[in-house]
Amino acid sequence: MLKYLLFEGGLYKHERILEFLEDVGGFLVQKTVVGLDLIMNLAVPEEEHERLSAIVSELKGKLTPAPLIGTEIGVVAPTLSRHHLPHPACDIAENLRRHGAKTNIIGLSRGVGQKIVHTTIKEKELIEEHDIAVFTLGNFEKCLLKKIKLFSEIEVPVIVTGGPVMKGIPGAEAYVGGIGRYPERARTGESIEKLREVSRVAGEVVEQRRREMDLDPLIVDPIVVKAEIERQVPESTEALSPNPVTLKIDGVRVKLPYDDYKDKIGNISIGGKKLSEFAVIKRSLMRNYILVKVLPKSMF
């Protein structure tokens, strides 16, 4: 199993890490250069972790486990109004990104009220395109319990955040209390700690999902699919969207128009087979992008 790590350090001699990854069959998921600083999201085989740590400590860098790398998380706010955005939804999304996740913010059309609250079929499908969904709800316990129907039918794991301190909420994998509706940026240590808790809980949920998937592994690891798409369809790396080939737990999202590129993506050859033979390629509800879902071994 691959282990996902976040490298923070300098540009100097970082090629050594890339060479090491190549040698042991690891991957570079994302590379961000800020001045002379470098942040890299890496994936290495679990057994090579220690050797990588040795190289990183020689380069005086920092290596932290980041299970959220390679995940796409939907942060769902009840609506797109001033009441729910930008705080706390954007704060939570930002913290998730700091831990390696790729986030998208979704505003529901009717996520408010105790009676009218519901998720439409299209919204449900859009949320299910993500690996996990984080719902940011409000401050009242009674209201929260009436909003369970927002996420009870969603098939991907759901984390709910809200004001009241509760142990859990029915219909969701996890609940993080103490982050309800608030009107300013999270600046205090206490509130930032809460954001970190959301990321930590999300990490646990993702690891749990990866462990479950290990019982029936995918035919090809999505990270290989990502690397091959980038190699065989160079346009994918030139798309202007952030993270043009986004890695997900069970596939990738390619940010190219579906109608023009679906065949090109489907014809990519990996290990002598076409991608379309072992993956479902469909149109994403998000801007006509291409969603690739790799099938598990048990399907063959």
Add this chain to the structure above:
Amino acid sequence: MEKIRIFVDSSDELGGQQYKYIAEKSVEDLGLSGSIDSIDMLIRVEEPLFVIVIRYKEVTGKSTLGDASYIDSRKNGIRITLSSEIYLGDALKALWSKYGRDRVEQIGRLEIFVSGADPEEVKGIRLSEKGYDLESRINELATRIIPEGFRVRSSTKNKGMITIIASEDPIKEDWRALARRLEGDAHA
């Protein structure tokens, strides 16, 4: 500046406290701290009912810079001393568009210096098309505080006070009585 009195009566204590914080920050965001006396909220989540009473200082809108400030000539220009901070944004905007940013300098919380301007001309500058519209900003404040799901609303306005009853159901008579009692408390 006087501190705004914010009172919350909520059936959900923790949520109520959070709404006090939301009210404080929304007032700050809208730059209304000088204009508001008190905010009273009554929250009954189980009904669901949200009543908000905002008491504010009524100001008659000043339409020109001459009305809203004291202007004196200096060596190289004029110094404008505004009578209230609420005109600052509009005054700067109007002066910038007439004289350009290079010639307009804010030298204090209420003072602006304009180099090479004529006092009589400055006196006639209009602050904004509509004058200062406090009421619409108070309404905006109430809308920002009231939870979005409470869409059935009934509002009443008295001199210097606005009351909004919000719910998801048609407004009941006894809720109006509760709101009137809250208005009475707001007077105290």
